[in-house]
Amino acid sequence: MIAKIGQLSIFLAFISTILTIVLAILYFKKRDFITDNSVKLASVMQFIFILFSYFVLTYSYVISDFSIINVWQNSHTAKPLIYKITGVWGNHEGSILLWVLILTFMSFLISIFSQEMNKSLKVRVLGIQSLVTLAFLLFIILTSNPFLTQFPIPLNGLGLNPVLQDPGLIIHPPFLYLGYVGFSIVFSFAVAGLLENKIDSKWARWVYPWTMISWSALTIGITIGSWWAYYELGWGGWWFWDPVENVSLLPWLTGTALVHSTMVVRNINSLKSWTVLLSIMTFLFSLLGTFLVRSGILISVHSFAVDPRRGLFMLFILSFFTVSSLIIFAIKSPKPDYLIEYRKLGREGLIILNNLLLVVLCSVVFIGTLYPLLLETISGIKISVGPPYFNITFLPFAFILMFFVPIGPVLNWKKTDLSRLINLILLALIVNGVLIISLYAFIDKKGPILAPFSIALGLWLIAGSLVTIVKRFGLSEEGYIRNITRVRLSKIGSNLAHAGLGVLIVGVTIVTAYETKVDRVFELNEKIELDNFQIQYIGIKPNIGKNYDEIVANFIIYKSEDKIGDISSTKRFYRSQDTMTTEAGIYRYFFSHIYITLSDINEEYVVASISYKPFVKLIWLGGFLMAFGGLVSLVDNKKRLKS
Amino acid sequence: MSKRTNRIYYLLLVFVISSLGVLFVLKALEDNIIFFYTPTELLDPKINTEKKIRIGGMVKENSILKLDNLKITFIVTDLENDTPVSYKGILPDLFREGQGVVAEGKFANGFFLADKIIAKHDENYMPYEIFEKK
Incomplete structure (x- = not known):
């Protein structure tokens, strides 16, 4: 009975989703009849129905209703209550329902808040978001229905995999999914902006908070995942360059690039087509990650049991959104802007460097992770690409990137004379040089010869970012202490995030080198x-x-x-x-x-x-500090939206 | 500075960074690929057994032998052929007879000396080759 209610609710959400799409299309044909309010209402209905079905499933877990196959397969009467509630996302069907719940939650937020947003942009965003939701609802209904029932009803369930009965399960999947799925709304904004021909600094102001929230959630999700894999025996420790770990890093790397390039669009209305492309790619990587993990085709420590039908459907979703969004991008992308002149390389110049390096890092991880799959499909040969590959290819570029990170935020937009940049680079070289020499003198343990270089870069990141923060709070040019309320939190936030990266690097290096x-x-x-x-x-x-x-x-x-x-x-x-x-x-x-x-x-x-x-805790502290910095930078965004 | 020269500088920068990237990647891939074999595939004499490889299959029933000082030997089977494996170290909890296993290491004197035993999240997990034969 209760299963029927849950199923009905999913079906009603499905109808609301189709309704949203139809209304959104009609809105542009017959503006007099359809208002944006009806589109918003239909979007809110999607969320309410999915939320209700999610509650129904959770309730079935809590009361141990084993007539539902999904509950029977993954629960047990003796399981602690917290794992009955969170066990809902500890299996395939439930986790996809959570995925859709977050998709519709994003639509819900757009419908209820962002009142000041341009109406037609809002309708387009909701329409495209609903297309994504529709694809995943079809996926649920056709291949992963959590409400399938059975008779006779078994006396007890099979129980949740004991390895998953862990606090990690309570927080890791929701944050990871919030990050993955959060980028769906960024994707919808990108495609909607392309269709509207309105990719400009105003568009960037709207999309920036969503990018930042998703990025922070993904950062937290990956950090907690790393912590969980660290204390669970046999999962390879805090980072293993395992394929499943790598695919979560892909959207994180492009997402990091995106967070920076969106600022360029917002502040100087440049780098527009590139930013749109990054927005699209980041969500496509999220989809790719979900496809690879959920289809079970990766050979990984973290792999789950396999059902080929699901993989095929997911591949279809992935191809559909990849092809359609890239075609729209090809046709509608804003004309490349060559406003930036290399002689006046300001902050945007370093952000371009940051983006280039992040994309190289992303490609390196992409190739190392997908090459084995490609080779196996073509020739049947099975290989795996281990940590040495990633250490050799990833680290050099990451080091170059880190060297420049503290320099970026102190440059001005559009106008920096070359001599100032050269001075800053010299300063960076001197600081790093002194740090490296003192580290060699100070560390009495045997370790890799390059370890002090890496630690120095991490310390340089922390010190550079802190100095910038202190300057913001400190004396103004006129010589009196600045009014605290006039300090821009977004600047503090970004520097905190950079310091977080430094903390992470120091932790990673010390524990790797001196364990x-x-x-x-x-x-x-x-x-x-x-x-x-x-x-x-x-x-x-x-x-x-x-x-x-x-x-x-x-x-x-x-x-x-x-x-x-x-x-x-x-x-x-x-x-x-x-x-x-x-x-x-x-x-x-x-x-x-x-x-x-x-x-x-x-x-x-x-x-x-x-x-x-030694210092292993810094890895996760650094990760959390990065996410925290990202969130802090959002605090005064609202003011800026109004101005 | 004309727009055109500007553009050329940018493209050059992009080109240099990306080709550096490609170069690194290809070199690193070449040196760091680990091949994966089942016991049956291992019979192929063309396989280079000097290099580090991964083998996968099931832990054969009644084949686990615990020796002193964390040493253990067991047999990996794909239900057609067997490979004896020896390992020294702590085993993952999901390592059991009759369950899927992946071991990484090198061959020495007919034994596969594993330096890493890899477990799975899912207790029902099984290497695909075995799944097909069952």
Whole structure:
């Protein structure tokens, strides 16, 4: 019964979506009869119906209604409530419903807010967004219906994959999807702007907040994913250059380029066709990512079970939007603008460099990730492209980019004399040179020869951005302290994001270069040296959880013979799935971690792997700081929209 | 400075950066490709077993042997042919007899010495070749 209601609600959303598209088309034919309000209303209906069906599905999970196949396959009565609620997006059907929920949520926001926006642009945006929604609703109805029922009703469900019963599941997918799908509205804005022939600084002002929000959400999503893969044994750590990780990086890289190029359009009405192309490509990469992950054709640690029909349909959606949007772009793209003169390279000049490098980075990742698929399709040979490829190709360009990042924000738009730019580059060289030399003198550990270069660049990013922020708050040219309310938050935000990148780079480099690790048998009460710490195994303790039994192995950590803390790592046995998981033990020492995972376990000894990961926490702190900076930069955007 | 020369400078910059990129990528791809084989494909004498490769299949029933000091041997099978594998280190939780596995490493004395064992998110996951035969 309840399944029928959910299904009906999806169907009504489908009707509302078609209605939105029809009304949007009619709006441009017969403006007298159809107002933009009817288009907005139909868009709001889409969201309400999808939201309702989403609630119905969640409710079915909460009450464990096993007459619904999807609930039976992925839930169990003994599963904790939080995983019943979030388990909805822990499987294919539910996650696609979440995807559509966010798609329609974007339409909803456009309909309700942005009152001042040009009406015909708004109707076009809603129409195009509804086309995307329609494609995914068809996908749900034809291949991934979450409300299929079965009879007889099983007594209990099969349960959620234990590896997914983790706080990571609660936050990682929604943020990742908010990022992916957020770029859909940017895509709709781009296509709508092309059709309207109105790609200008006003268009950029409207689209900028959506770009920034999506980019920040994607940044948070990837950061949390990295944290989750770090403490889940067997997922390859915080970044593995795994295909599924890489495809999430593609829209992030073009999205980062987009966030910058949109500012050029907004401020000096230049770089317009390029920005539109980036808007389109970013969403196409989001679609590509969803297709590759959901079709299961990637050979990856993070892959899910396969259903070929779904892959085919998704490929169809991807091709349709790729071809149609690129054709519209080819016909309608604004004439290239050569307003920028290289002699007066201002801030826009460095943003062009930033965009070029980000696109190169994106291509490098794209080739490394898709080349194996191409080769297998053509010749049947199976290969994988590992971390060394990405380290060699990605890092040099990333380093060049980072060198210039702190310079960009201090340049003015359109007018910078060359000598100032040269001075700044000299300053960057000197600062980096001094940092590199002092790092070589200061670091007494053995590590890769290039590590200090990378750390220096990270510190340069942090220092450069902080100096710019302090200057903004600091003395004005007339010599008195600036009124705080007059400080432009957008400037603070962008510099915070740049500093975040620096923090991330420092963390990544230090932990990669200077991690120490021992894999071995630990006898009871034996003390083992690791870096400056001593670790002692002191025995095991059994424990019973809600839907699992576990054995906890306890360790004590000493530093110069003083006990500084204890730490435990756990082997969990999930009863309903007959599956074992390992919970890594993590001891936090400032920004560093001592990280323990278990293999064999019994009273007298454990087989464990213990690593000291210096400054590893900076990786995620940096990621969050970047996203936070992005959001801060939006705070005073509203004022600017009105002016 | 005329518009035309301006344009040429831009195109040159784009060209230089992108060709640098392509050069890097091709060189790096050449050196860092890891081939993937099933035990049956490994019988092909043309395969270069000196290089690092990945092998995939199922962990054969009753083939796991735990030796001292984190050492373990097991057999990877594609239900037609077998490859013995030895590994030293911590195993992922989803490593079990009768389940799909991917190992990365090199051959030495008839054994495949794995330095990495890769697990999957999904306990029902199975390499495609095995799935076809079942």
